[in-house]
Amino acid sequence: MDFFNCIDMYGEAVAVIAEDSEQISYKEFLLIADEIKKHLYERSLVFCICGNNIESIAGYIGFLRGSVVPLLVNMHTNKEALKNLLRLYLPRYVWLPKSMNEDISDCEPVYYYGNYVLLKTSFTSSYSLHDDLALLLTTSGSTGSPKFVRQSYKNIMSNANSISEYLKINDKDRYITTMPMSYTYGLSIINSSLLKGASICLTNKTLMEKEFWRLLKEHNVTSFGGVPYIYEMLKRLRFSRMDLPSLRTLTQAGGRLDKELSLEFATICRDKGIRFFVMYGQTEATARMSYLPPEYAILKAGSIGIAIPGGKFRLQDENGNTINESETIGELVYEGDNVTMGYSNDCKDLCKGDENRGILKTGDIAKRDNDGFYYIVGRKKRFLKIFGNRVNLDEVESMLKTAGYECACDGTDDGMKIFITLKDSPKEVKHYIIENTGINQVGFSVICVPKIPRNNSGKVLYSALQCYGGSLV
Secondary structure, eight states, rough: GGGTTGGGGGSSSSEOOTTOOOEEEHOOOHHHHHHHHHHHHHOEEEEEEEEHHHHHHHHHHHHHHHOOOOEEEESSSSSHHHHHHHHHHHOOOEEEEEEGGGGGGSSSEEETTTTTEEOOOOOOOOOOOOOOOOEESSSSTTSOOOOOEEEEEEHHHHHHHHHHHHOOOOTTTTOOSSSSSSSHHHHHHHHHHHHTOOOEEEOOOTSHHHHHHHHHHHHHHHHHEOOOOHHHHHHTGGGGGGGOOTOOEEESSSSSOOOOHHHHHHHHHHTOOOOEEEEEEOOGGEEEEEEGGGGGGGTTTTTEEEEEETTTTEEOTTTTTEEEEOOOOEEEEEESTTTTOOEEGGGGGOOOOOOTTEEOOOOHHHHHHHHSOOOEEEESEEEEEEEEEEHHHHHHHHHHTTHHHHHOEETTTTTTEEEEESOOOOHHHHHHHHHHHHHGGHHHEEEEEESSOOOOHHHHHHHHTTTTOOOOO
C-alpha cells in the first residue's frame, strides 16, 4: 500500500511542527489533508505552489490520497514563468498562498485553509492522465522550466522504502527542512519520514538565520540534510564547535561534495557521534540511487557509495558495453523501481506510460573501486577539449574550491571560462590554473561576477552565467 494511505496508524504521534511551534498529530494532519482532497475531482491535475509549511504538505498528501496529480511549483517562481506553466499544463485546480491569489486570473475559490486557497481554474481543454502518474517534479529549481519528471506511485513508494531502510528511520526521529519541498531531495525527506511515523519541523529559514538553530534545538531535531552548498555554509558557521546534543544523523546529496569537505564532515560527525550519509540521486530516479554507509565515510571519502536497497548500478563504455573491470571509467547506469516514467513538456505528455522501463542512464561518468564502491568523476557533457586535451570542468572547479576560490567553470572547446566572485583576484586564479594544470593561458579566461548564480537547492545555474557582465582577464 502507498505510504500516504497507511500513515493513519500513527494516530496521536506528532506529524508536523510549524514555524510558530504548533504541533499537529498524524490524526489531525490527515483530517486536514482529506478535507482538502474533498474539493477536487479525481484524476485531475492540480498545481501546488509550495513552501515549507503545513498547508503545502497537507495539500500534497491530500492530493495523493485522492488520486489527484500534483505538479509542485516553488512559491518563489516568478509570475511570468508561472503563467507560462499554467498555459502549458492547464490544471483544473491551483493550491496556493492567499497572497498569490491575484497572480492567477479567471479562477473560482472553492476552499480555504490557513494561509492557502484552492482555486478552480477556467481551463476547459481535455487531456488524459496515465493511471500510474502520481506526481510531477521539476529538475530546475524555481526557474519555471516546462520540463517536468513524471513520477509514478510505485516510484514514490519504492524510494521512500529504500531511503527509510538504509537510514533506519523510525518514529523517534525528528527532521527539519533545509530545502524546498518542491525539490526532489527535500521531498524525499518528507516522504520517507512520514512513511515511518517520524516528525517534520517545517521552516523556510536558512542555516544563516538564528531562528533555524533555535527551532532545531527547541524541538530536539535528530536529523537534517543538505546539498554541497549547505555544507559549505556549515563549515563557515563552524559546525564543529556547535553543541547540538539531539542531532544523530546528517545526510548529503544534490551534487558531489568535494572529497576534502566530505572527509572533514565525516571526521567531525565521527567525533560528535553523528551518522554522516553521503548520497547520490536525481529527480529522474525519484530521489536517491546510492548511499555511503557512515562506517565508510572516512575510508571512502569522495565516494557515492553503493546502490540503495532494491537498486543496482553498472558502468558502460561509449559503445554501450558493460565495464566489469574496477578503476575503469564509464557512464553510470542505474536500474530500479524508483526510475521514473519519463519527462513531460506540457499536458499532452501526461497520458504517456513508462518510457524508461526501470533503467536510467545518469549522464555521470564514474568508476568502481575493488570493494564495489562508486565514485563520480564528472558529467558526460562537462568535458571540453582544449588544444586536443580533454579537460574535466568539475575537476577544475574542485581544484579551485580546494584552493579557497568560489567559482564555476563553463565554456566551449579551446575556450574554458572560469567565473569567480569579486572577492577573488582574476590574476591569481589564472596563475593558479597555469601552474597546477598546465593549460595554456590562451585556452581559458577568468571572469569576475557579482555572485555565482544558484537555484533554490544551491546548484550552480550554468545557463545563467552568460548573463553576467564582468571583467575578463
